[in-house]
Amino acid sequence: MPCLPTVPAVAVQFTILGSGSGGNCAYLETDQTRILIDAGFSARQIRLRLAAIQRSPETLQGILITHEHTDHVQGLAVLCAKLQIPLYCNRLTKEALAYQLQGRFDCRLFVTGADFEVGDLAVETFSVPHDAQDPVGFLIRTPAGNVGFLTDLGHATKLVIERVKPAQVLLLEANHDLKLLQEDTKRPWSVKQRILSRHGHLSNDAAAAAAEQIVSGHLRQLYLGHLSRDCNRPELAHRAVAGRLRQVGACHVRVETTSQDAASPTLAL
């Protein structure tokens, strides 16, 4: 009998609807569950990008929030006011959102470091060093594999490296090219210092070093996210990270940059 390829029992699809300093939002779907991770575009833009993959916000069972910065929560107020979608966040993020967006949200609180479930998804949370109230990363265990979110972090701690290691698919921040950031004339020195600090954002080189530590035999897809429009170029981020992975013999990982202007192609896990 011919050997048939194994088909996962449950179809799991993952789409980065957009990622960059100006907005971050991703969509994850299993047979039973549909969620967003962050909602950093306008509600209209999120609806349009979901419509492009034949989905709509009406069927969402929840929105996972990494932290309260505008580029992660911009669309929340409008989306949630109309649709009452539950938000999954920690207490400090909830308080920051209530103050910032002047809205009442149906929050399902988690304690940073703890796990929780949304439908058939098991979500693991962990603290990341970034200048927000209580920012987190996620490892989402789906019936077909694990998806990691590691964005907006000043530096890659031992903890975050360990927590995302089980990922088959990972979104990793590659925010800026050091030289482009230093040469940038739009940003005052204080802003550059913030970005470069241990609670700011990962440079391409720092992302490459993190990727080298995270990479495993089962990591197959690495998305580079949160690219700065002014202080990075997709080819620079890709070269830094893919080049480093090649050097350490990790040629099985597909490295792809993301854009804040358009969704990435949907990935079937």
Ligand SMILES: [Zn+2]
């Ligand atoms: Zn942030």
Ligand SMILES: [Zn+2]
């Ligand atoms: Zn951000």
